[in-house]
Amino acid sequence: MLKIDDPAIVAEVTAMSDRYEAALMANDVAVLDALFRDAPETIRYGVGEVLYGFAEIAAFRVGRAGGSPQRRVLRRVVTTFGTDMATVNLEFQREGATRIGRQSQTWLRTEAGWKITCAHVSLMADIS
Structure with a gap:
């Protein structure tokens, strides 16, 4: 039977999500590239x-002047499926903005470690 949300696997993926967020805010393209499959x-x-x-x-990241707008994470949900698959869903708000953003990522454990295989970022309608 597939185990959902094994605490050890949740901790691993949470650490990877933290690493992604830090790299995104620092515009560390090398780390961002390394985190994607x-x-x-x-x-x-x-x-x-x-x-x-x-x-x-990778080409998008290199061509993105200044990197991602700075943001703060409002809420994050990490869900693991067995030992090798997980999703990370979070809500964020960009500095100085009123709109709420959403980010979904699917993570897969590979021979090279945890990698993002699918990501989606969107902004909700303006709430001001």
């Missing part, structure tokens, strides 16, 4: 872009 099946839907495959994701 290097495969043509990897997908990232951003607020303004649709990226299929690791190569497109």
Whole structure:
């Protein structure tokens, strides 16, 4: 039977999510690239872009002047499925903004460690 939310696996994925968030805020492109699975099946839907495959994701990051807008995480839910698959869903707010953002990631344990295989970022309607 598949174990959901094994505390040890939740802790591993939470640490990876923390690493991702720190790299995103520092615009550490090397770490961000290292956290995504290097495969043509990897997908990232951003607020303004649709990226299929690791190569497109990496090219976007290199071409993104200044990196991601600074933000704070409002809420995060980590759910694990067995020992090798997890989702991380969070709500965030960009500095100086009123809109709430949402980020969903699917993480897979690979031979090289935990990697993001699918990501989606969106912004809700303005609440002001």
